[in-house]
Every structure is written in structure tokens, then in C-alpha cells.
Amino acid sequence: MTKTTSTRAQTILLVEDEAELANEIKIELDRLGYLVRTASIAEAADAARVGDAAMMIMDRIVFGEDSLKTLEVLRKEGVKVPVLVISALSSIDEKVHGLKVGGDDYLTKPFAMVEFVARVEALMRRLDDVRTTKLRVGDLEMDLIEQTVYRGDTKIDLLPREFKLLEYFLRHPGQVITRAMLLEEVWQYHFSLETNVVDVHISNLRKKIDARGVPSLIVNIRGAGFMLSANA
Amino acid sequence: MREFFRSSAVRVALAFVLATTVATTAVFALVYFQIGAANEARNRLILEDEAAKSVNRSIDELRNAFEVRMTHDLRRLDYAALFGADRKILFGNIDVLPAISLDGKSHYVTASRAPGGDNRLEPAIFVARERPDGTILLLGRSLLETLAFRRIVQSALATGLAPMLLLALAIGAFFARRASRRLTTIHDTIALIMKGDTHLRLPVRSRNDTIDKISRDVNLMLDEIMRLLVQIKGVSDNIAHDLRSPLAVVHAQLERGLESSGDEQLRTVVKQALTHIDKAMLTVSALLRLADVEYGPKSSKFRPIDLSAICTDLFEFYEPLATSKSIHMTLETQSPVPILGDGDLMREAVSNLIGNAIKFTPEHGTVSVSVTQEDGRPVVRVRDNGIGVEPGERDKIFQRFYRTASGHRVPGSGLGLSIASAIANLHDFDLRFDDNDPGAVFEMAGRKK
Numbered sequence: 001m002t003k004t005t006s007t008r009a010q011t012i013l014l015v016e017d018e019a020e021l022a023n024e025i026k027i028e029l030d031r032l033g034y035l036v037r038t039a040s041i042a043e044a045a046d047a048a049r050v051g052d053a054a055m056m057i058m059d060r061i062v063f064g065e066d067s068l069k070t071l072e073v074l075r076k077e078g079v080k081v082p083v084l085v086i087s088a089l090s091s092i093d094e095k096v097h098g099l100k101v102g103g104d105d106y107l108t109k110p111f112a113m114v115e116f117v118a119r120v121e122a123l124m125r126r127l128d129d130v131r132t133t134k135l136r137v138g139d140l141e142m143d144l145i146e147q148t149v150y151r152g153d154t155k156i157d158l159l160p161r162e163f164k165l166l167e168y169f170l171r172h173p174g175q176v177i178t179r180a181m182l183l184e185e186v187w188q189y190h191f192s193l194e195t196n197v198v199d200v201h202i203s204n205l206r207k208k209i210d211a212r213g214v215p216s217l218i219v220n221i222r223g224a225g226f227m228l229s230a231n232a
Numbered sequence: 233m234r235e236f237f238r239s240s241a242v243r244v245a246l247a248f249v250l251a252t253t254v255a256t257t258a259v260f261a262l263v264y265f266q267i268g269a270a271n272e273a274r275n276r277l278i279l280e281d282e283a284a285k286s287v288n289r290s291i292d293e294l295r296n297a298f299e300v301r302m303t304h305d306l307r308r309l310d311y312a313a314l315f316g317a318d319r320k321i322l323f324g325n326i327d328v329l330p331a332i333s334l335d336g337k338s339h340y341v342t343a344s345r346a347p348g349g350d351n352r353l354e355p356a357i358f359v360a361r362e363r364p365d366g367t368i369l370l371l372g373r374s375l376l377e378t379l380a381f382r383r384i385v386q387s388a389l390a391t392g393l394a395p396m397l398l399l400a401l402a403i404g405a406f407f408a409r410r411a412s413r414r415l416t417t418i419h420d421t422i423a424l425i426m427k428g429d430t431h432l433r434l435p436v437r438s439r440n441d442t443i444d445k446i447s448r449d450v451n452l453m454l455d456e457i458m459r460l461l462v463q464i465k466g467v468s469d470n471i472a473h474d475l476r477s478p479l480a481v482v483h484a485q486l487e488r489g490l491e492s493s494g495d496e497q498l499r500t501v502v503k504q505a506l507t508h509i510d511k512a513m514l515t516v517s518a519l520l521r522l523a524d525v526e527y528g529p530k531s532s533k534f535r536p537i538d539l540s541a542i543c544t545d546l547f548e549f550y551e552p553l554a555t556s557k558s559i560h561m562t563l564e565t566q567s568p569v570p571i572l573g574d575g576d577l578m579r580e581a582v583s584n585l586i587g588n589a590i591k592f593t594p595e596h597g598t599v600s601v602s603v604t605q606e607d608g609r610p611v612v613r614v615r616d617n618g619i620g621v622e623p624g625e626r627d628k629i630f631q632r633f634y635r636t637a638s639g640h641r642v643p644g645s646g647l648g649l650s651i652a653s654a655i656a657n658l659h660d661f662d663l664r665f666d667d668n669d670p671g672a673v674f675e676m677a678g679r680k681k
Contacts (some may be wrong), residue, residue, distance in 0.1 A: 075638045090517070091524035093533075108520075161548065187549060191580040192517060192646060195587045197553045204552050207568050223506065 010054035011035045012120070013044040016086070018063045028113055029120065041070050048074055048081045055124055060087030060098065067103050072098070075102035082123040086111070092190050114224035118176040125175060134169035137228060140209060140217060142170055151209060161186070162205050169218060169228040178225035202226055244411075245404025252400040253393065260389040267385070268378050275357055275373045276338035282309070283336050283359040283371050291367070295323055311356065311372030322367065329360065334368055336361040342371075353679075355379065414443055430458060474515050474646070478508040518647040525577065525654040534659075539569040539610050542579050543603045550586045558595045564602040569610045571678065573659045581655040581663075584648040585614040585674045593618030593671070609678040610661075617671035626665055652676075 004209075012034050016022040024035045039047065041062055047053045058067045071083060085103040087094065098106040104126075105119050135142040139152045149156040149166065158166065164186050169177065181197040183189040202218060210216045221227050286294060291314065298312045321327050332339040336359060343353040358372040418434050425432050433454060434447035482505045489501035521559020547563040554561040571578075582601075589599045593616045602613045621629055630653045649663075656663040656676050666673040 025414045088520075089448075092574075108517070110516055112510065112513065187545075187551075189579060189583070190576050191521070192514070192582065193583070193587060194514075195553060195591060197550060198551045200556045203556075223503075 008194060010124070011037055011047075011052065012124075013047055013053045014038045014055045015041055015044045015057065015062055015067060016059040018059070024113070025116070028117060032117065032121075034120075034124070041065060041067050045070050045074055048079050049077065051081075053081050055084045055120070056081055056122070058083060058085050058103075060085055060089055062096075068103070071103065078112040081181060082126060084119055084123055086116070096188060101168075114176065114221075115178050115180060118178045118181060118225065121175050122172055122177075122181070125172070135167065136175050137170060137217065142167060149209070156208055158205075158208060162201070162208065165201060165205055166209065169226075173228050176221050176224050176227050182223070242587040245401070248271070248404045249397060249400045253397060256393060256396060257389065264382055264385045268382055271378045271396070272357065272375065272380075274392065275375075279309075279338050279357060279359040279371050279373055280336060283361045283369055284369070286369050287336075287361055287363050291322075291365075294369070298324060309371060310374040311358065311370065313370045315368040315370060317366035317368070319368065324370065326370065326372065329370060330358050330372075331366065332358055332360050334362045340535045361519060408544055411443070418443070418447065430454075430461075470646075471519065475512050478512040478515075479526075481505075482508045482512075515647075518651065520624065522647055522651050522654060524650060525658060534572040534574060536570055536574050537575045537578060538567075539578065539612060540565045540567045540603045541569055542575065543582055543601055543612060546579065546582050546586055547601055549583075550590060554590050555617060556600060557593075558588065559590060559593050560596075560598045561590075562598070562600040564604070566604050569603050569605055571610050571659070577655045578659065581652040581676065582612060582614070584652040585612075585676070587617040588648060589614050589618065589672070589674070592620075606677070607680075609680065611675060611677040613675050615671065615672055615673045620667065620670050620672045621665060623667075628665075629665060630663070 004187045014022060014025060014031060014036055016025065016038065022038055026038065028079050029036045037047075041058075042046055044053070044056055044058070048056060060067060065098065068080050068085070071085075074081075082104045083102060085098045085106045086109060087098065087106065088109045090108040095106045096106070104123055107116060107119055133144050135144065142148070143150075144167070147163065149158055149163070165182065168182065168186055180192065182198055183191075183193065206216050209218075215229075286297070289297070294314055298314075301309050301312055311324075311326045312327075314322045315324075315329050316322050319329050321329075330339075332341065338357045338359050341356050341358055343355065354370050355375040357375065358370060361369045363369055385494045414435075420549050421432055421434050433451045436444050436447050436451065485501050485508070489498050489505070492498045492501060505645040544563065544565055544567075547561065551561050586599070586601060593599055597617050599614070599616045602611075602615075604611050604613075630649050652674075653663045660679045661676050662679055664675045664677070666675060
């Protein structure tokens with residue numbers, strides 16, 4: 001699986017005062033090949049300033065202190081390190097606030113580790129803001145200007161939402177994408193669902209983009225979500 | 233005793249006594265001054281008039297008139313005398329001309345010798361006027377009567393005030409004692425309620441005074457608190473139950489895992505355990521979500537949103553799911569239906585309704601969504617012809633964790649409708665259930681302004 005390729009010696013700073021959760025996070029990310037260092041808010045901020053962090057994971061409230069304040073300061077100073085905010089504060093207002101002051105993603109506790117890892121991977125592999133006009137995986141090509149999708153020579157007609165869905169997968173090839181991520185990014189729905197609507201949308205998309213006789217481009221990752229095979 | 237004086241009832245009683253004293257004294261003072269002044273003004277006029285009329289009478293006439301006056305008309309004139317140009321007495325009942333100007337106007341003299349020869353001094357009003365023949369006419373009126381009247385008023389006040397004060401004090405003390413007794417009862421009752429006798433209520437009499445009104449309000453508040461307490465207890469029981477079941481299963485599974493012989497068996501057990509943990513997390517997340525909504529965004533943060541657009545968006549989102557279950561889905565909108573609200577929350581509420589409808593509708597059923605304006609009120613209806621809700625369960629479905637007997641087979645936190653209802657409430661909307669026979673209609677309508 002993709003996990004064998006992820007031996008990147010990049011430091012992820014973890015600001016989290018719940019020792020057990022911090023430990024679990026560290027073990028999981030270690031296993032994926034990331035270097036994780038736990039830090040206080042001040043330490044993390046200093047490391048980020050000198051470019052010593054590939055990413056920061058911040059608990060919203062650490063030892064009674066609001067870490068978003070530090071984040072806001074960092075962003076004002078122009079520090080661009082990707083930041084994932086994790087928090088027990090789950091209202092949409094809090095989420096919006098977290099993203100507004102400079103968080104790149106906001107995950108509410110309690111979360112499943114697969115969800116957490118997917119968010120971390122998405123941020124770690126986030127492409128720098130390159131203005132790509134074409135996205136491609138194997139013989140599937142999407143033209144963002146023309147708003148067209150081709151599989152080989154065959155043009156594929158997609159509904160607007162299906163187009164957005166596929167675009168999201170193409171922007172994150174080889175990464176685990178959770179249902180919650182799709183809901184947030186493709187539909188802008190910030191609530192959890194008790195139905196498998198997303199799976200139905202994926203299966204409809206598959207029917208349109210998959211070619212006969214070859215495995216589907218989008219695979220199910222059990223207990224986690226979906227993934228667009230990078231080397232199809 | 234200090235305690236007694238500090239009680240507000242006693243203070244009220246004392247204030248009552250003070251007020252009574254001030255008011256009574258004021259009335260007496262008014263009578264006192266008013267009567268004196270009116271009497272004096274009238275006397276002055278009479279004297280001046282009399283003096284003016286007497287100026288041109290002959291001396292004999294005057295002498296006669298004086299005698300008649302002195303003997304018959306004591307009420308009006310107390311003093312009458314004629315003095316020569318040399319200011320010596322010619323006749324009359326006063327020997328010395330008082331030191332006043334001879335201008336025919338009345339003057340107040342503090343102490344003049346009383347007529348009749350005894351040496352009493354009394355206040356009086358005099359008018360002196362020079363006649364054409366050089367003689368001086370002096371008329372006067374004693375103020376002794378007015379003074380006596382004033383003295384009567386004074387002594388009336390003195391003798392009347394004391395018993396009246398005592399009476400006011402007694403009445404005040406009586407009411408104060410009664411009020412403080414009631415307050416003490418209320419105080420003691422509240423203390424008992426705080427100690428745990430939650431069934432106790434404050435006494436309310438039929439008379440409906442302020443204390444009764446407040447007592448009744450407090451009782452209502454206590455009832456509401458008790459209702460909430462019972463509800464919270466029910467909710468905690470439900471939470472405990474909803475979390476205990478998956479935890480018990482996980483516990484059993486993990487135990488089995490420990491004893492398992494092979495990797496494969498262990499893996500299966502762990503997977504099953506994870507599923508149940510996920511279920512527990514779903515419950516916890518939904519609960520947190522509910523708390524967020526209930527203590528969540530204030531309406532000051534509401535913005536204009538279009539219910540019609542929200543429903544259309546959700547319809548398109550859910551339609552593939554319905555199609556996959558061979559459920560026919562229809563949408564009726566009247567675009568746009570603007571309201572003030574939180575778009576994310578409204579989306580969540582309607583999503584819960586549509587998701588539920590699809591969940592509880594069997595294959596080949598129909599789910600229809602409509603957004604309309606009725607009498608200026610925005611109304612969202614989600615109608616299905618699925619299994620519906622048993623009549624006995626209809627008022628329970630909005631309660632937390634309530635899942636209908638048939639709904640227990642369908643996965644979910646049991647909080648979806650509670651969340652939708654809380655969101656509706658936040659927006660001044662009512663979420664209601666109606667029977668669709670068969671199936672259910674959930675109607676979310678703006679309240680009448």
C-alpha cells in the first residue's frame with residue numbers, strides 16, 4: 001500500500017495536553033513514517049517561525065490556553081506552515097473561527113484515527129498553490145478550464161457536483177479521503193450524516209468514469225473512506 | 233432585636249408611622265395658619281372700612297355709635313376711641329394712641345393694653361385716621377380670639393397625635409409581624425427545598441397580593457426546574473444505556489479477543505469492537521452537537537438565507553440515495569423563500585428530515601419535499617409513505633434518544649429529530665409531525681409573528 005512510500009523525515013509538531021491522546025497520535029504517525037515532536041504552544045510557535053516544522057497539530061485549548069491566539073499571531077507574521085486544529089469545541093461557529101484565524105483544517109473530538117490520519121496526510125501532501133489547469137491520473141484527464149473529463153479518448157459527461165467530487169479526488173491522488181472530508185469539501189456540509197449518501201454518489205461516479213475490464217479508479221478503504229489509485 | 237429592626241417589614245411599618253405623623257402635622261399646620269390668616273384679613277378690611285365711613289361723622293354721632301358698638305357689637309370692634317389733635321383721649325375705651333401712622337390702614341400691634349382697665353396685654357389690629365377737624369379716630373380689634381383658636385388647634389394636635397402615632401405603630405407592627413411571619417415561612421420552605429425536599433412548594437393564599445404572586449412564580453419555576461431535572465435524568469439514563477450497550481459488547485469482544493488463538497480471529501474481534509466504538513462515538517458526537525445547537529449561535533448572527541435553495545441543494549444530494557433504494561423523490565419549491573437564519577444549521581435540520589424519510593421508507597415508496605410560503609410563513613414539508621409513527625409514539629419522537637420500536641432496527645444515534653427540533657426552535661420555527669396515512673409528514677414552519 002501507499003504507506004511504504006511515506007518515509008519522510010519531516011517533523012510534525014504536536015501541541016496536545018491530553019497525554020494519552022498525544023501518545024496515540026505519535027504512535028500512529030510514527031508508524032506512517034512521520035517524525036512527531038510534542039511541544040508547548042510557545043515551542044511550536046518558535047519552531048514554526050524558523051521553518052522547523054512541516055506541519056502543526058494543535059489542540060484548541062492547551063492547559064487552559066487558547067492556541068488559536070498564537071496561530072493568529074503566527075499567520076500575521078507570515079508563517080505558512082499547515083495547521084490542523086483538533087478540538088472538543090464542535091460548534092460550526094468554533095470551526096469557522098478556527099479556519100478564519102489560519103487553521104487549514106479543523107477536526108472535532110472525538111475522532112476516529114483514520115479520519116485524523118487522512119486529514120494529516122491531506123495537509124502534508126497539499127500541493128503548493130500551483131495553478132494547474134489539467135488534472136490527470138492514468139488515462140483519466142480533467143480540464144479545469146474547459147470543464148471536461150476524458151477517459152482515454154472517451155468524453156465523460158458529469159453533473160456539476162460529480163465534477164467537483166472527481167476534482168477533489170484528482171487533487172488528492174493516493175490519499176485516503178474520508179466521507180466527512182468529502183461532505184465538507186465538495187458539498188460544504190458541516191454536519192455528520194447517518195446515511196450512506198456519499199457512498200451512493202461515489203458509486204454513481206464510478207459507473208461513469210470506470211472503464212470495462214479494469215479495476216475501479218476509486219477504491220474503498222475499509223473503515224476509512226475512499227482512495228483514487230495513483231498509479232492506475 | 234436587631235434582626236427585627238433590619239427586617240424590611242419593620243422598616244415599612246416605621247416608615248408608615250413617620251408618614252402618618254408628617255401628613256397629620258401638615259394638615260394641622262394648614263388649618264392653623266389658614267384660619268389665623270383668613271380671620272385677620274377679614275378683620276383688617278372691616279376696620280379700614282369702618283374707619284373710612286367714620287371720618288365724616290360728627291363727634292356726637294361717633295360717641296353714640298361707639299357706645300352702641302361697645303355694648304352690642306362686641307364681635308367686630310374691641311377698641312374705639314377719638315383722640316384730640318393733641319393726641320389726648322376725648323372719649324373711647326383706650327387711653328393711649330398706639331404708635332401707628334394715621335393713614336387709615338390696618339396695623340398690627342403686638343401688645344396693646346386690653347380694654348376695660350385691667351392690665352392684660354394682647355395682640356390687636358388698629359386703624360388710625362385723622363379727621364378733617366384734626367381729631368384722630370382709632371378703631372381696633374383684638375386678636376385674642378384668633379390666638380385662642382390657634383392654641384386650641386395646637387393642643388388638639390398635641391393630644392391627638394400621640395394616640396394616633398401609637399395606633400399607626402400598632403397597625404404597622406401588626407402587618408410587619410404578619411408579613412415577616414410569611415417571609416419566614418417562605419425562607420424556611422426554600423431552605424427545605426434546597427436541602428432536597430423538592431416536592432415542597434411555597435404557600436399561596438387566595439388573596440393574591442404581591443407575596444402570593446411572587447410565591448406562585450417561584451412555584452412555577454420550581455415545577456419547571458423539576459421537569460427539567462426529570463428530563464435530564466431521563467436523558468442521562470438514555471445516554472448511559474446507549475453507551476453501555478456498545479461498551480458491553482466491546483468489552484465482551486475484547487475479552488474474547490484476548491483468549492483467541494489465531495491472528496485472524498483476533499482481527500475479526502477487533503474489527504467488530506471498532507464498529508461498536510464507532511457507534512458510541514456517533515452518540516457522543518450527536519450529543520455534543522445537540523448541546524452546540526441548544527446553547528449555540530445567537531440569532532444576532534443570523535443572515536438572510538434562502539430555504540428554497542437549501543432544500544433544492546439537499547434534494548439533489550439525497551436523490552441518488554433514494555434512487556438506489558428505488559424510492560421516488562419529488563421536490564416542490566416556490567423560489568425563493570427568504571428567512572433570517574444560520575444556513576449550516578438549517579441545512580442540517582432539513583438533511584435530518586430527508587435522511588429520516590428515506591431511511592424509513594421501503595423500496596418503491598415516495599419521499600416528497602416541498603418549500604412554500606403560507607400566509608407569509610415559510611414552511612418546509614418532508615412527506616413519505618413509509619412506516620410512519622405509531623399513534624402512541626408520536627409525542628415521543630422528538631425526545632432525545634427516542635427510537636420507535638420499528639426504528640430500533642435502523643442504525644442511528646436517535647438524536648436526529650432532537651437536533652432538527654432544536655435547530656427549528658432556534659429559528660423560531662416549529663417542527664411538527666403529522667400522519668400521512670401511511671407514512672409521516674414532518675412540517676417545519678415559521679411561527680406566526
